[in-house]
Amino acid sequence: xxxxxxxxxxxxxxxxxxxxxxxxxxxxxxxxxxxxxxxxxxxxxxxxxxxxxxxxxxxxxxxxxxxxxxxxxxxxxxxxxxxxxxxxxxxxxxxxxxxxxxxxxxxxxxxxxxxxxxxxxxxxxxxxxxxxxxxxxxxxxxxxxxxxxxxxxxxxxxxxxxxxxxxxxxxxxxxxxxxxxxxxxxxxxxxxxxxxxxxxxxxxxxxxxxxxxxxxxxxxxxxxxxxxxxxxxxxxxxxxxxxxxxxxxxxxxxxxxxxxxxxxxxxxxxxxxxxxxxx
Amino acid sequence: xxxxxxxxxxxxxxxxxxxxxxxxxxxxxxxxxxxxxxxxxxxxxxxxxxxxxxxxxxxxxxxxxxxxxxxxxxxxxxxxxxxxxxxxxxxxxxxxxxxxxxxxxxxxxxxxxxxxxxxxxxxxxxxxxxxxxxxxxxxxxxxxxxxxxxxxxxxxxxxxxxxxxxxxxxxxxxxxxxxxxxxxxxxxxxxxxxxxxxxxxxxxxxxxxxxxxxxxxxxxxxxxxxxxxxxxxxxxxxxxxxxxxxxxxxxxxxxxxxxxxxxxxxxxxxxxxxxxxxxxxxxxxxxxxxxxxxxxxxxxxxxxxxxxxxxxxxxxxxxxxxxxxxxxxxxxxxxxxxxxxxxxxxxxxxxxxxxxxxxxxxxxxxxxxxxxxxxxxxxxxxx
Amino acid sequence: xxxxxxxxxxxxxxxxxxxxxxxxxxxxxxxxxxxxxxxxxxxxxxxxxxxxxxxxxxxxxxxxxxxxxxxxxxxxxxxxxxxxxxxxxxxxxxxxxxxxxxxxxxxxxxxxxxxxxxxxxxxxxxxxxxxxxxxxxxxxxxxxxxxxxxxxxxxxxxxxxxxxxxxxxxxxxxxxxxxxx
Numbered sequence: 001x002x003x004x005x006x007x008x009x010x011x012x013x014x015x016x017x018x019x020x021x022x023x024x025x026x027x028x029x030x031x032x033x034x035x036x037x038x039x040x041x042x043x044x045x046x047x048x049x050x051x052x053x054x055x056x057x058x059x060x061x062x063x064x065x066x067x068x069x070x071x072x073x074x075x076x077x078x079x080x081x082x083x084x085x086x087x088x089x090x091x092x093x094x095x096x097x098x099x100x101x102x103x104x105x106x107x108x109x110x111x112x113x114x115x116x117x118x119x120x121x122x123x124x125x126x127x128x129x130x131x132x133x134x135x136x137x138x139x140x141x142x143x144x145x146x147x148x149x150x151x152x153x154x155x156x157x158x159x160x161x162x163x164x165x166x167x168x169x170x171x172x173x174x175x176x177x178x179x180x181x182x183x184x185x186x187x188x189x190x191x192x193x194x195x196x197x198x199x200x201x202x203x204x205x206x207x208x209x210x211x212x213x214x215x216x217x218x219x220x221x222x223x224x225x226x227x228x229x230x231x232x233x234x235x236x237x238x239x240x241x242x243x244x245x246x247x248x249x250x251x252x253x254x255x256x257x258x259x260x261x262x263x264x265x266x267x268x269x270x271x272x273x274x275x276x277x278x279x
Numbered sequence: 280x281x282x283x284x285x286x287x288x289x290x291x292x293x294x295x296x297x298x299x300x301x302x303x304x305x306x307x308x309x310x311x312x313x314x315x316x317x318x319x320x321x322x323x324x325x326x327x328x329x330x331x332x333x334x335x336x337x338x339x340x341x342x343x344x345x346x347x348x349x350x351x352x353x354x355x356x357x358x359x360x361x362x363x364x365x366x367x368x369x370x371x372x373x374x375x376x377x378x379x380x381x382x383x384x385x386x387x388x389x390x391x392x393x394x395x396x397x398x399x400x401x402x403x404x405x406x407x408x409x410x411x412x413x414x415x416x417x418x419x420x421x422x423x424x425x426x427x428x429x430x431x432x433x434x435x436x437x438x439x440x441x442x443x444x445x446x447x448x449x450x451x452x453x454x455x456x457x458x459x460x461x462x463x464x465x466x467x468x469x470x471x472x473x474x475x476x477x478x479x480x481x482x483x484x485x486x487x488x489x490x491x492x493x494x495x496x497x498x499x500x501x502x503x504x505x506x507x508x509x510x511x512x513x514x515x516x517x518x519x520x521x522x523x524x525x526x527x528x529x530x531x532x533x534x535x536x537x538x539x540x541x542x543x544x545x546x547x548x549x550x551x552x553x554x555x556x557x558x559x560x561x562x563x564x565x566x567x568x569x570x571x572x573x574x575x576x577x578x579x580x581x582x583x584x585x586x587x588x589x590x591x592x593x594x595x596x597x598x599x600x601x602x603x604x605x606x607x608x609x610x611x612x613x614x615x616x617x618x619x620x621x622x623x624x625x626x627x628x629x630x631x632x633x634x635x636x637x638x639x640x641x642x643x644x645x646x647x648x649x650x651x652x653x654x655x656x657x658x659x660x661x662x
Numbered sequence: 663x664x665x666x667x668x669x670x671x672x673x674x675x676x677x678x679x680x681x682x683x684x685x686x687x688x689x690x691x692x693x694x695x696x697x698x699x700x701x702x703x704x705x706x707x708x709x710x711x712x713x714x715x716x717x718x719x720x721x722x723x724x725x726x727x728x729x730x731x732x733x734x735x736x737x738x739x740x741x742x743x744x745x746x747x748x749x750x751x752x753x754x755x756x757x758x759x760x761x762x763x764x765x766x767x768x769x770x771x772x773x774x775x776x777x778x779x780x781x782x783x784x785x786x787x788x789x790x791x792x793x794x795x796x797x798x799x800x801x802x803x804x805x806x807x808x809x810x811x812x813x814x815x816x817x818x819x820x821x822x823x824x825x826x827x828x829x830x831x832x833x834x835x836x837x838x839x840x841x842x843x
Contacts, residue, residue, distance in 0.1 A: 292686040577724040
């Protein structure tokens with residue numbers, strides 16, 4: 001007789017939504033895995049967790065997490081999450097989305113959420129291109145990379161996401177690759193325990209769509225690039241952390257204390273009502 | 280000393296934007312996200328002062344796209360939420376108004392219409408967004424839109440908009456204009472205990488049995504909120520009753536989208552409000568809404584003085600379109616006159632419903648609504 | 663009886679506020695129906711500006727002014743724009759220092775109130791509109807004096823009551839004097 005064995009983390013997943021839609025060799029599963037590990041290690045109450053995502057492959061993560069979850073329009077995850085966090089600050093609000101969603105169409109929301117220091121935690125799976133729509137150039141596509149819309153090589157300078165996040169005011173900024181699973185998990189844990197706007201970038205392989213046009217046909221080949229190019233350096237200058245084929249600087253870049261928008265707002269509301277003595 | 284939330288009551292002289300903001304507070308709205316824009320800014324300004332007094336949230340977002348997204352988030356987190364804007368911002372909001380329709384999010388969007396298209400005439404009125412109200416976001420969906428004609432109605436209909444949005448889980452639009460927004464008039468606010476407010480219905484099953492998009496007989500699904508232990512999923516993708524994406528199923532698409540339309544259309548009789556003035560024996564009827572309805576009323580009164588049997592059907596609800604009322608009216612009148620501050624929008628709906636009855640359209644653009652005598656002139660010619 | 667009043671000048675003169683004060687006086691403090699509408703340009707200061715008030719015992723349908731019974735005008739531009747709209751037998755109340763070029767008008771009564779000078783003498787040009795209001799009340803008696811004073815108090819920034827009421831008083835006296843002469 002065959003006994004059904006359930007996965008030790010199955011309670012963190014919405015089983016009705018599995019199997020997932022991701023290609024073999026994709027790094028999104030690793031991101032989800034590390035996120036779940038972090039929740040497990042922190043013994044977080046899933047009833048108080050809201051996972052929000054935008055559009056793109058990684059955007060499906062919201063549906064796979066066994067928590068309250070919302071899959072928004074393209075680019076709007078952070079703006080939606082802002083409404084959730086302000087309406088109920090007791091909720092842990094995590095945005096998991098991609099580089100195109102968060103930094104091209106959603107770039108404005110990202111910088112303003114960071115500036116306000118709203119207590120939303122953002123995990124960005126950066127795969128250097130628009131995977132779901134077939135591999136177009138995006139805001140993180142490296143110079144000279146080949147994509148379906150840069151057949152002659154990319155001539156746009158990519159964003160250095162950790163620099164952008166630090167400059168916009170995030171209280172915690174880190175970058176890891178999907179190779180650094182333990183450090184990534186620790187980083188997500190640290191982020192979940194912090195106040196204010198936090199950002200973790202995960203360099204994630206997309207061999208089927210991005211890799212095969214750029215001489216890395218398998219997940220392993222992409223991971224090999226991450227291994228070769230990455231170096232761990234904590235609290236280095238994020239402005240010097242551009243990603244190149246030769247160098248992927250990873251580590252924590254920012255970890256500062258700053259009072260969150262929602263705390264300031266609710267304190268202000270308290271003060272206003274103290275002062276207001278009506279009749 | 281006991282602290283008291285000072286909900287206004289009694290007679291006040293205020294402008295329409297402020298009346299709308301006070302109506303929102305009275306309706307139980309506790310979240311506002313917006314972006315400054317003439318002529319709706321006074322709503323945001325007033326709520327930035329009033330919301331905190333009620334423990335509510337006011338936030339100025341980076342744009343109208345973000346404002347609408349934050350409103351949906353706040354509504355799913357359990358608060359009654361709204362935003363307010365004008366034409367250019369209304370265009371930006373359409374993306375997430377579609378998301379609100381698809382995810383059946385109770386919320387209120389106020390559009391204080393100004394002259395368009397594009398940046399147009401920021402300080403002048405218009406009625407040019409009324410078709411956008413219905414068809415602004417892509418795809419098919421039901422929507423409710425109300426049209427206030429006075430400062431009092433800016434207050435009353437804001438409450439009504441919240442009640443309808445909570446009842447039907449649908450984004451509800453308050454389509455004001457620059458004149459009603461900036462006009463000052465008396466508003467009589469009843470005591471809070473006499474203001475009827477409606478809250479969304481909550482799930483009547485435990486979390487393991489809950490399907491967030493499983494409708495009751497009224498076609499409206501009960502709504503759990505984040506953090507209540509239901510652990511549900513919602514998405515802008517076509518989804519089944521559980522909220523799970525079903526992007527390849529014709530059956531699910533057909534069932535969901537038809538229900539989104541029907542939950543509004545099939546409840547037309549319950550939703551629609553109109554005002555009928557001197558229509559009993561009318562040979563000629565003016566069909567009008569918003570600020571223009573006041574010109575029309577003046578014209579109808581003048582027409583009666585000169586012996587023309589005229590009457591006014593004032594549309595308080597624009598969407599769903601009061602089709603049955605217009606059909607009934609068309610059957611017993613010789614002619615219909617439709618004045619609008621646009622190049623002909625709701626008149627298309629009137630013509631469709633009126634069938635054989637001739638419909639005269641009177642367009643006006645710019646600073647003032649139609650002068651009563653301009654409408655009277657068309658009535659004379661049509662009579 | 664429907665009364666139509668139009669205030670006109672440029673942005674920054676308190677034109678819109680004047681309309682609100684009169685309408686609120688008639689409505690909240692005077693028990694009639696009143697509605698105030700406005701039109702203004704994109705400039706906060708200096709652009710053309712118009713504020714209209716309709717007062718009636720009965721419900722007010724059309725809220726805009728068609729043919730003003732009274733025009734209160736504080737700039738040459740506004741004078742040129744609106745002077746011909748005034749109803750036959752109507753009243754024009756103007757600040758002659760702001761309107762140097764007058765037309766020869768036949769069917770209306772014209773009252774010249776040096777409101778800006780009055781305000782300057784009180785030390786703050788910003789209350790010229792309130793001096794005009796005082797003259798308007800004295801000349802037309804369309805709105806009760808006490809109601810207007812109450813309405814001024816309710817619609818001005820705290821701490822400016824004395825200044826505003828002084829301006830109102832001066833304008834009122836000036837208006838009364840003109841009526842007698």
